[in-house]
Amino acid sequence: MSKTLFLGDEALAQAALDAGLSGVYAYPGTPSTEITEFIQNSKQGRAGEVHSIWAGNEKTAMESAIGMSYAGKRAMVCMKHVGLNVAADPFMNSSITGANGGLVVVVADDPSMHSSQDEQDSRYYAKFALIPSFEPSNQQEAYDITYAAFDFSEKYHTPVLIRLTTRLSHSRAGVERKAERPQNPLHIEDNPKQYILLPANARVHYRTLLGKQEAFENESLNSPFNKYIDGENKKMGIIASGIAYNYLMENFEGGKCPYPVLKISQYPLPSKLIAKMVDECETVLVAEEGYPFIEEQVRGILNRTGNIIGRLSGALPRDGELNPNLVAKALGLPDSYGAPVPELVVPRPPALCVGCPHIDSYNAINAAMEKYGKGKVFADIGCYTLGALPPYNAIYTTVDMGASITMAKGAVDAGLRPALAVIGDSTFTHSGMTSLLDCIYEKTPVTVMILDNSTTGMTGGQDSHALGVLGEICKGLGVEEEHIHRITPLKAHHEENVAIIQKELEYEGVSVIIPTRECIQTLSRRMKKQQAAKK
Amino acid sequence: MKIDIILAGVGGQGILSIATIVGYAAVKRGMYMKQAEVHGMSQRGGDVQSHFRLSDQEIASDLIPMGKADMIISVEPMESLRYLPWLNPETGWLITNDQPFVNIPNYPDFDKLSAELGKLKNKVVINADKIAKDLGSARSANMVILGAASPYLGIPFEEIENAVRENFARKGEDVVNVNIACLRAGKEFAEKL
Numbered sequence: 001m002s003k004t005l006f007l008g009d010e011a012l013a014q015a016a017l018d019a020g021l022s023g024v025y026a027y028p029g030t031p032s033t034e035i036t037e038f039i040q041n042s043k044q045g046r047a048g049e050v051h052s053i054w055a056g057n058e059k060t061a062m063e064s065a066i067g068m069s070y071a072g073k074r075a076m077v078c079m080k081h082v083g084l085n086v087a088a089d090p091f092m093n094s095s096i097t098g099a100n101g102g103l104v105v106v107v108a109d110d111p112s113m114h115s116s117q118d119e120q121d122s123r124y125y126a127k128f129a130l131i132p133s134f135e136p137s138n139q140q141e142a143y144d145i146t147y148a149a150f151d152f153s154e155k156y157h158t159p160v161l162i163r164l165t166t167r168l169s170h171s172r173a174g175v176e177r178k179a180e181r182p183q184n185p186l187h188i189e190d191n192p193k194q195y196i197l198l199p200a201n202a203r204v205h206y207r208t209l210l211g212k213q214e215a216f217e218n219e220s221l222n223s224p225f226n227k228y229i230d231g232e233n234k235k236m237g238i239i240a241s242g243i244a245y246n247y248l249m250e251n252f253e254g255g256k257c258p259y260p261v262l263k264i265s266q267y268p269l270p271s272k273l274i275a276k277m278v279d280e281c282e283t284v285l286v287a288e289e290g291y292p293f294i295e296e297q298v299r300g301i302l303n304r305t306g307n308i309i310g311r312l313s314g315a316l317p318r319d320g321e322l323n324p325n326l327v328a329k330a331l332g333l334p335d336s337y338g339a340p341v342p343e344l345v346v347p348r349p350p351a352l353c354v355g356c357p358h359i360d361s362y363n364a365i366n367a368a369m370e371k372y373g374k375g376k377v378f379a380d381i382g383c384y385t386l387g388a389l390p391p392y393n394a395i396y397t398t399v400d401m402g403a404s405i406t407m408a409k410g411a412v413d414a415g416l417r418p419a420l421a422v423i424g425d426s427t428f429t430h431s432g433m434t435s436l437l438d439c440i441y442e443k444t445p446v447t448v449m450i451l452d453n454s455t456t457g458m459t460g461g462q463d464s465h466a467l468g469v470l471g472e473i474c475k476g477l478g479v480e481e482e483h484i485h486r487i488t489p490l491k492a493h494h495e496e497n498v499a500i501i502q503k504e505l506e507y508e509g510v511s512v513i514i515p516t517r518e519c520i521q522t523l524s525r526r527m528k529k530q531q532a533a534k535k
Numbered sequence: 536m537k538i539d540i541i542l543a544g545v546g547g548q549g550i551l552s553i554a555t556i557v558g559y560a561a562v563k564r565g566m567y568m569k570q571a572e573v574h575g576m577s578q579r580g581g582d583v584q585s586h587f588r589l590s591d592q593e594i595a596s597d598l599i600p601m602g603k604a605d606m607i608i609s610v611e612p613m614e615s616l617r618y619l620p621w622l623n624p625e626t627g628w629l630i631t632n633d634q635p636f637v638n639i640p641n642y643p644d645f646d647k648l649s650a651e652l653g654k655l656k657n658k659v660v661i662n663a664d665k666i667a668k669d670l671g672s673a674r675s676a677n678m679v680i681l682g683a684a685s686p687y688l689g690i691p692f693e694e695i696e697n698a699v700r701e702n703f704a705r706k707g708e709d710v711v712n713v714n715i716a717c718l719r720a721g722k723e724f725a726e727k728l
Contacts, residue, residue, distance in 0.1 A: 005562060007572075030574060114573070138597075171571040171586075171597040174562060243597070250596035324600040336602035338627065339619040342651045344643040348545065348614075350581035351638065383579065458579075 003174030008164055011139040011175045012106060013038035015146035020181045022073035023051030025061035027430060028459035029080030030115035031169035032108035036078055056465050057430040058083035062090040069103040070195055072187030074150050081109040081120050094159045095129040096205045097195050101184050102150030103159040108169045111290050112321040119319065121290035123267060126161040130209055132216045133161040133267045134225065135242035139173040141265060145225060147178055156212055165289045168243050217268050225265035228273050233258040237281030239294055244287040250324040251333055264294065274298055285330055286310035289322055349389060357517035358384045360489035361451050362392045368501035372418060380404040382424035383457045395422060402431025408446045409439050418505040421448045426456040429465040433477065439510045440478040447504045447511045453519040461522040474512045483511035537590040538689055539599045541618045543609035545636045546583045549677040550610055554587050556681065560690050560698040561589045571597040580638050582614055608684045610677050611636045612648055629655055630684040632663040632676060659683045659725045666720050675717040682721020692722065
């Protein structure tokens with residue numbers, strides 16, 4: 001069968017479609033966004049045969065996926081690593097309810113924080129929830145594992161987690177597909193207690209989950225995705241998981257490693273294979289992308305023997321992505337390096353696009369805030385986080401989705417005046433509405449600017465749930481009508497905008513200002529499409 | 536046969552279409568390919584790079600080891616220099632546009648920049664913007680660069696031409712022709728050096 005070029009994200013998406021997916025639920029987030037977009041643009045997605053519309057946030061996505069699995073159909077939920085924090089409540093409890101239709105949770109981690117605020121490792125979440133997880137090492141495995149993950153989920157009536165990392169998500173290679181199979185029929189299990197997590201039921205389900213652990217480990221032991229490859233030289237053995245396996249093999253011509261290698265792509269860890277390696281080899285190097293998840297388990301906190309090395313021992317860096325050179329160094333192989341970067345090369349950080357509406361919003365914010373001094377603008381996650389950089393230097397916090405409003409509230413509660421929150425339209429519907437409700441409930445004097453560019457900009461322009469109705473949402477939540485303003489972020493309106501912001505900063509209650517102008521990227525795409533249609 | 540390329544530029548300059556075209560030609564020849572891209576926040580006018588690997592053997596790593604790249608193909612001169620640590624210092628070739636993309640206040644002095652490029656042993660430095668503009672499509676500078684790199688790719692030129700044709704086919708015959716002209720002009724320039 002011929003191969004198709006796929007990003008890791010796309011290979012996974014194609015596998016889900018081929019395995020009989022009925023719905024994907026997701027909120028966009030780098031590096032996971034392309035999974036859902038691929039399904040949206042697929043034949044089944046466009047025909048509406050597979051649900052693929054964006055969810056409001058990762059929690060609502062996870063819950064919808066649980067609902068689809070409850071109804072007997074195969075569901076997938078996709079997010080970036082920090083999205084799983086948002087979805088953690090339904091995710092953790094989905095391991096207690098178990099699954100009916102195959103339920104696959106895909107989490108794309110971002111080691112080195114290319115587009116993220118931390119580099120948390122989602123394998124811990126799977127272990128925390130006591131469910132199996134998979135970590136593909138390449139695009140073909142991303143396909144094969146995803147296809148198999150739905151079967152695994154249905155065989156053991158459990159959700160499973162697939163962990164991707166940035167390099168695999170966004171790297172392209174040829175992938176061979178399997179046969180397409182039909183979706184499951186609608187089917188409700190005759191087990192009314194399964195999804196009612198009253199304590200009495202949950203205790204029973206939890207024991208059932210605990211009872212599955214041995215079988216999960218046996219599956220890892222016999223998994224086609226975990227391999228023990230023997231080597232002559234027992235001075236060292238290498239455990240390599242996920243994409244780290246590729247970096248290891250890059251260092252050996254033709255993939256011939258002289259040391260025994262244990263490739264891990266399925267968890268829980270197969271302890272028998274680990275024991276074999278530790279018994280057989282003098283030193284064991286653990287190469288893994290992300291946190292020292294395997295290393296920590298293999299060596300334990302006492303590290304009595306001291307012969308397990310990796311990110312904790314310093315053989316590999318404790319943080320950041322791996323690469324072939326770092327693994328070469330850990331193996332004691334000669335390192336390679338080209339010429340140094342010439343001194344005149346300077347950093348070119350990302351910047352707001354020319355013509356971006358946020359530029360005008362920040363110019364107005366900076367002018368309005370000048371008389372109040374520094375430290376009083378609380379921002380959020382999105383393109384507008386770039387307001388932290390010169391020439392704006394306009395914001396002082398960016399922590400998590402929705403935190404701008406509630407952090408401003410906390411600072412006001414502590415006595416800070418005035419406090420301005422800056423949040424995007426999509427981030428507001430993701431996690432800002434309940435924050436705003438807290439402020440309304442207490443009549444906290446905060447001014448909230450919802451930068452409405454009518455899209456989820458940073459991830460490439462996905463639809464925003466509050467398109468055209470932000471004002472109504474705020475009014476409905478309880479913001480007084482005279483303190484809700486739509487403004488136009490353009491140079492021509494600068495003075496007027498500054499005056500509105502300053503007036504509301506003086507108001508001892510909740511105000512919402514909504515600078516409204518379409519994202520320059522989505523606008524230019526729309527214009528091009530319109531022009532093409534005219535031709 | 537194996538060729539490792541770092542593609543470099545600024546977000547929005549079209550380095551990924553170079554990869555798409557060469558990738559199409561390579562896969563058609565039955566070669567293996569891996570291509571790591573940058574998506575997300577850094578795309579907003581920041582520096583972007585792509586590790587692009589072709590081989591007749593299976594490829595292990597998505598990332599090219601430092602000091603091992605056969606080529607840097609860049610649509611921006613300062614960006615081409617950012618990836619020198621990846622270029623094989625003996626045998627590697629650097630192919631770059633000489634037209635700076637200035638979107639930062641501290642962009643280096645142009646003369647110093649070209650002096651730095653001048654120090655390199657194996658290089659093609661080309662005013663791709665002008666060639667593309669003269670041929671009637673300022674946006675096709677990336678095809679000029681690809682043409683300039685084509686003698687070093689180890690893929691027959693006709694196959695790259697076909698890949699360009701395939702890639703732009705849905706945009707109409709005029710677009711195809713101007714891109715092919717840009718590709719050929721780049722190749723001629725490199726061969727005259």
